[in-house]
Amino acid sequence: MKSRRYPDTSHVRVRAIKSTFTAEGALCGATLHVPEDTRTDQQLPAILMLGGWGSVQMAMTSSFTHSFVEAGFAVMEFDYPGWGASGGFPRQGINPWRRTRVADTVLAHLKSQPMVDAHQITLWGTSFGGGHVVDLASQHPELTGAIxxxxxxxxxxxxxxxxxxxLLKLSMLGLLDLIKPGALIYVPTISREGEFGTMDRDGAWDAMERAMAALPHLGYDNRVAAKSALTMPFYRPWLRLKDVKVPMLMIGATSDTVAPFVSDKVRRVGNPNVQVIEIDADHFDPYFDPLFPEVLAHQLKFLRR
Structure with a gap:
């Protein structure tokens, strides 16, 4: 087991401003994080953060959020319909195309915040959310950039x-979940290595435990609707990389077995707006020390460019 430590960003003084928005018929929760001493008439450059497959606000992203706030940015996190602090039923389902529509709604919500400079917004996405950022960035050439x-x-x-x-078990449960009436069939989002769930590789369980220990108040509903897995093979955001017109920083992990980094496809697209950095890491390493400072440094350099 790797020696991972969740980064300590408790020294950062943050003001968290809660808000709601409506998306896909659900009332959803969002939080705008700003430096504690920000004036109410001050407008900051902003970052919209899109989490991964089973994400909720601040789950494994709090260290990035606090670090970006420390650098002078306003940062918005949110929960998708049916997840975390957001309403909507059924709960814990994932549809990537629906999520991209929701993220587009959140982008408009972020632009409307009085402490945000609507002309200085960068998208940030990790894991599954990285795919949504590609989708969203391809639709919004007015953005400052994307990570x-x-x-x-x-x-x-x-x-x-x-x-x-x-894969066979997930597919069978997903099909049964799709066609049967009544309550959804749920499977674990994250499981121990070798146990059944949608993610058990790259130290996924250890990563979740360490992140939750650092944020004991957060809580986490570790399940996802089985039919969500059926969408995965049809979701291929790399095909829209060619349409990205804004500067984009892409950090791919060469030992990622959860979301394998398709460097050959990225090179084939050859979009000059996309800067690619490859790191020797697995899927969860960037969230933790000792790798976190290196990954953060690349992102801050890009943001300050």
């Missing part, structure tokens, strides 16, 4: 990386 780390760019590659027995 994606350990991005899920090709659902087909992620599907083929899943052990065959687990």
């Amino acid at each position: 994606i780390q350990v991005p899920m760019l090709d659902g087909r590659a992620a599907t083929f990386a899943t052990p065959l027995g687990r």
Whole structure:
């Protein structure tokens, strides 16, 4: 087991401003994080953060959020419908195309905040959210830029990386969940290595435990609707990389087995707006020390450019 430590950013003085927005018929929760001493008439450059497959606000992202606030940015996190602090039923389902529509609504919500400079907004996405950032950035050439780390760019590659027995079980449960009436069938979002769930590789369980220990008040509903897995092979945001017109920083992990980094496809697109940095890491390493400072440094350099 790797020696991972959740970064300590408790020294950062942050003001958290709660708000709500309506998306896909649900009342959803968002939080704008700003430096504690920000004046109410002050407008800051902003970052909209899109979390991963089973994400909720601040789950494994708080160290990035606080670090960006310390650098002078306003940072918005949010919960998708049916997740975390957001309403909406059924709960814990994932549809990537729906999520991109929701993120577009959140972007408009962020632009409307009085402490945000609507002309200075950068998208930030991690894991599954990295794919949504590609989708969203391709639709919004007015944005300042975009950052994606350990991005899920090709659902087909992620599907083929899943052990065959687990893939068959996920597929069968997903189909049953899709066609049967009544309550949804749920599977664990994260599981111990070798146990059944949608993510058990790259030290996923250890990563969740360490992140939750650092944020004991957060809580986490560790389950996802089984039919969510059926969307994965059809979600391929790398195909829209060619349409990204804003500067984008892409950080890919060469040992990622959860969302394999498809560097060959990225090179094939050859978009000059996309800067690619490859790191020797697995899917969860960037969230933790000792790698976190290096990843953060790349992102801050990009933001200050």
